[in-house]
Amino acid sequence: MATILVVDDELGIRDLLSEILNDEGHAVELAANAAEARSLRQQMRPDLVLLDIWMPDTDGVTLLKEWSSTGLLTMPVIMMSGHATIDTAVEATRIGASAFLEKPITLQKLLKAVDQGLNKVPKAAPGGAALVPPRLVGMEVTVEEAMTHHHVNGVAPVNGNGLMPTLPMGPQAQQTFNLDSPLREARDEFEKAYFEYHLAKESGSMTRVAEKTGLERTHLYRKLKQLGVDLARAKRNGLG
Template sequence: MTARQVLVVDDEIGIRELLRDILQDEGYQVRLAENAAEARTWRQQARPDLVLLDIWMPDCDGISLLKEWGNGGLLTMPVVMMSGHGTIDTAVEATRIGAFDFLEKPIALQKLLKTVNAALKHGEQLPRSDMCLVNLGKSAVISELRQRLEQVASLTSALLLIGAKGSGLELCARFLHQSDTPWLVLSESERLASAPLELLEQTAGGLIFIPEVADLSKTEQKGLMLLLTKAEKYEVRIVCGTSCALPQMVGEGAFDNNLLQTLSITTISVPALEDHREDIPDLANSMVTLMVESGEAAYREFDIAALNALRNADWPGNLAQLDSVIRNLVQTSLGEKITLIDVNRVIGQFAQMHQEQGGNSSSSATAIDLEQPLREARDDFERLYFEYHITKAGGNMSKVAENVQLERTHLYRKLKQLGVKPK
């Protein structure tokens, strides 16, 4: 069995080495950090089984580092705070933020070993890190998204999340989910038609997330409507996602108008990745850290040019596409660091696949028959033009309308005339 790893963070070398010697004698693997900066580096590269964290350090106090890990979704290991100047207020503050316990220096040997043992047992019950809303970034649009979600968190009504595929709708739904309550991603939508009330009983007090409400059949839409009317009784929150133009589907008879009106009471738009490109470097590093913590790969660092290339690339597949590229880079890059050459290599492979599958390419224009009359040739060009922009925007019709500089009603009318269906 692999030895448990303990990270000791203290600016006093004598205390660090004493704790290391004691813990190594007990069979633990010990890592040392003399300040918060070193502790951040260790935490980024691996998930220790336990952290012994000093409160008073020269570069950043332990309470601030604890908050930083908590806000970043990295407080997935037990942390025991240490201080020679501890007070009851400090201990209460540390445990409120997420510390497991508090040790006052000088630390008695038996007290240390008893606390370490209890903390490690507690750590076995903690969930590992996973992608969450805090990983999406710190940009203004993500900050606003978080504020809007916090604002509706206390409401019991249904919520409709609108955004392009891969933009993080499920992360938003998970943000609203309360821990220790049922959580259900409704992948088997036919249950809405066959047993809607069973779904409510199964998730009483929790949350049901429907990834794409536009994919529901007419019968399933009726089941969802029943769910919405009975949800409050079971204290179930229902969050629906969509990347489609539901009003247009209502006009085409493909979506129930009453259901749309009910879902439209509370709606939040989730930005596409291109709307917060400044977050991409942090997102890339977070994705690598999560891979390391789950044991999928060893830690890999990006150089500055690689991060800049990722930030400036096109991401029609949004977070899902970025995640695929990052996993590819971590698993196939050969050097110690992931470089610009690596990024260009992987993104180039995806771009080639897109072209082979009928994406944007210089040869697309030659697919138009230039021998036909002008009107027909113009229609063919407009179809290619709109299909390109719909793909580029990941099906986000608001973004398409903005990019092609058409009012949305005019855009839908034009697409219908050309026989182009939004994806």
């Protein structure tokens, strides 16, 4: 049995997570905001923390940063959010978060992340930061992974000009990323190519793309609109 601290400003989320974790045999402490979380962390050393990113007083990333700088980040912390960007998730993992769960959180993903967190004790780094391999649970490919790994689904490594070929949208298509551009622009370019690739591969089926990328359909539609993905063109360029 582990002691888990749940930090979320939504009562329904706190109650639901508490019920699930209690059923799994864990002891659960609840905090509705960063102030309550600070107080509980001073009183105890939880085995794991589930920390919401967007809260009214102090956001979860700021609280994570506080714990890291003061030597209190001695336990795995799983970040949670329904609206976080990949930038936010990457920042949190760099600070010391062990995983990231995207809301709405499924039971399977929650239990998997908790099990992984409890079975991997973070090592303290100078200054109190935890050294934990970034694992963005529920996000199949991250920009950080795409830009640091030598290959992504068969994509060639970065060349001498700082350009990396993207996943082809069709048999003849080829596109490059400029890795010298600002992170936000590079991220958007990659995400657009990523979704266009899967849309083409699945012949425009939003259901199959949602399953493949691990996103809810409504979130997927919103993301595609935000990136300016041409759904009709992506379907025409299907791989058959």
